[in-house]
Amino acid sequence: MNDNSFEKLKTAIERCWKVSDFHRNHWHAHDVADGWVPAAPEELTGLPVVTKQDLLDAQTSTPPWGGNLCIDPVDIAQVHLTSGTSGIGRERYACSASDVNVMGESWGPQFDAIGLKPGDVAVFTIPVSFMCAGLSALEGARIHKLVPLATGIASKRMILDFLTDQQAAYLYGIESFLLQLAAEARDAGLAGRFGSHLKGIQSVGSSPYLIDTMREVFGVSVFEVYGCTQAAAKIATTCHLGVESGTVHFHDEHLYIETRDPETGMTVSEGRANIIISTTYREASPVIRYDMKDSIEVVPAGTCSCGDLRPGYKPGSVARMDSMMKIRGMNVWPQAIEQILLSTPGVSEFRGEAVRKEDGSDDLIIRIRPNEATEALDDMTAALTDTIRKQTMVRPRIEIDRSIPDSDGDYKVRRWQDRRKEEAV
Numbered sequence: 384m385n386d387n388s389f390e391k392l393k394t395a396i397e398r399c400w401k402v403s404d405f406h407r408n409h410w411h412a413h414d415v416a417d418g419w420v421p422a423a424p425e426e427l428t429g430l431p432v433v434t435k436q437d438l439l440d441a442q443t444s445t446p447p448w449g450g451n452l453c454i455d456p457v458d459i460a461q462v463h464l465t466s467g468t469s470g471i472g473r474e475r476y477a478c479s480a481s482d483v484n485v486m487g488e489s490w491g492p493q494f495d496a497i498g499l500k501p502g503d504v505a506v507f508t509i510p511v512s513f514m515c516a517g518l519s520a521l522e523g524a525r526i527h528k529l530v531p532l533a534t535g536i537a538s539k540r541m542i543l544d545f546l547t548d549q550q551a552a553y554l555y556g557i558e559s560f561l562l563q564l565a566a567e568a569r570d571a572g573l574a575g576r577f578g579s580h581l582k583g584i585q586s587v588g589s590s591p592y593l594i595d596t597m598r599e600v601f602g603v604s605v606f607e608v609y610g611c612t613q614a615a616a617k618i619a620t621t622c623h624l625g626v627e628s629g630t631v632h633f634h635d636e637h638l639y640i641e642t643r644d645p646e647t648g649m650t651v652s653e654g655r656a657n658i659i660i661s662t663t664y665r666e667a668s669p670v671i672r673y674d675m676k677d678s679i680e681v682v683p684a685g686t687c688s689c690g691d692l693r694p695g696y697k698p699g700s701v702a703r704m705d706s707m708m709k710i711r712g713m714n715v716w717p718q719a720i721e722q723i724l725l726s727t728p729g730v731s732e733f734r735g736e737a738v739r740k741e742d743g744s745d746d747l748i749i750r751i752r753p754n755e756a757t758e759a760l761d762d763m764t765a766a767l768t769d770t771i772r773k774q775t776m777v778r779p780r781i782e783i784d785r786s787i788p789d790s791d792g793d794y795k796v797r798r799w800q801d802r803r804k805e806e807a808v
């Protein structure tokens with residue numbers, strides 16, 4: 384990250400010592416000298432990281448803000464809650480009017496990369512609620528003068544009609560919903576007939592199957608965006624090359640982004656890294672050194688052929704750090720299985736879990752909700768069992784479960800559980 388963003392970070396740390404009880408208490412609890420501010424990026428590890436649990440604990444003991452509301456309550460313009468899909472609670476964040484503006488402005492590089500112009504119609508299927516993702520997209524559209532159609536995930540047919548009748552230029556959704564929308568478009572005979580007005584599809588994450596399907600059905604590239612409630616402003620967006628050949632470039636105008644080796648804590652400028660973010664713009668609920676628990680594959684500065692010199696990460700490379708499961712001695716990455724399941728047209732939702740059998744051995748159970756039109760379920764589960772076994776070296780037990788709910792547009796929905804850990808607690 385550049386010198387300017389580090390200077391902004393120093394100012395944000397100085398301010399937190401003064402106005403954020405949460406950060407002051409957190410730093411004191413980790414024996415940081417009162418008022419200490421790192422003089423150079425190399426000294427930054429002198430401040431401990433903040434985890435989701437740290438914030439939740441503070442909010443439980445000092446509700447509602449956990450000592451991290453740093454403006455007068457009358458100046459709160461928006462409140463965001465995290466999705467709660469971790470099962471341990473929802474973090475709360477307040478935004479001032481200025482915070483909300485920055486959050487909206489931070490969409491600029493992405494909209495420019497896609498080629499969106501003021502007046503273009505943008506369809507947002509991420510629900511607008513108390514969660515940051517939907518509100519952020521809507522503010523982005525407002526500030527950049529796009530015409531926003533915030534559809535939520537209500538009716539796929541209505542959304543497809545919006546895309547054609549309103550000549551939409553932009554479609555934003557989570558991967559599983561975009562794939563469902565593509566399936567509906569195929570059924571309606573609309574595949575490949577969306578016209579040149581559509582300029583790009585925005586997603587969170589991007590599997591090869593999503594890229595191919597969006598190209599085939601909607602005729603455009605996918606652009607991946609990386610954000611979180613803690614940062615509110617977008618952390619990284621895809622350049623004009625799209626996810627096929629571009630990079631998801633970092634933005635450090637409003638954030639300080641660290642990419643570190645999860646084992647050694649050393650800064651990583653190429654290859655796998657853990658990502659830690661600090662906000663340098665947030666007035667109401669600042670966050671200093673939040674550990675995202677996400678792993679990415681860093682693309683070094685100056686190497687993307689789009690001409691943008693900023694570093695970033697390889698599209699589709701975001702993985703949860705804490706998600707690897709050891710099953711029957713094998714390292715199983717849920718993301719690998721997820722890609723297989725999401726790329727199977729007959730599967731509309733799923734849940735996976737590792738359990739311990741009575742004889743003490745491990746079992747991998749995957750429950751699947753099939754699409755209503757799917758026939759030949761036995762063939763599908765047999766094929767999936769085989770593919771997953773080849774990919775992971777573990778043979779899963781696949782069950783049909785029609786009661787699994789939709790993800791409701793929540794892209795961080797927790798689809799995996801390790802029941803063996805729960806038993807051990």
Ligand SMILES: [Zn+2]
Nearest residue numbers: 622630687689
């Ligand atoms: Zn690029």
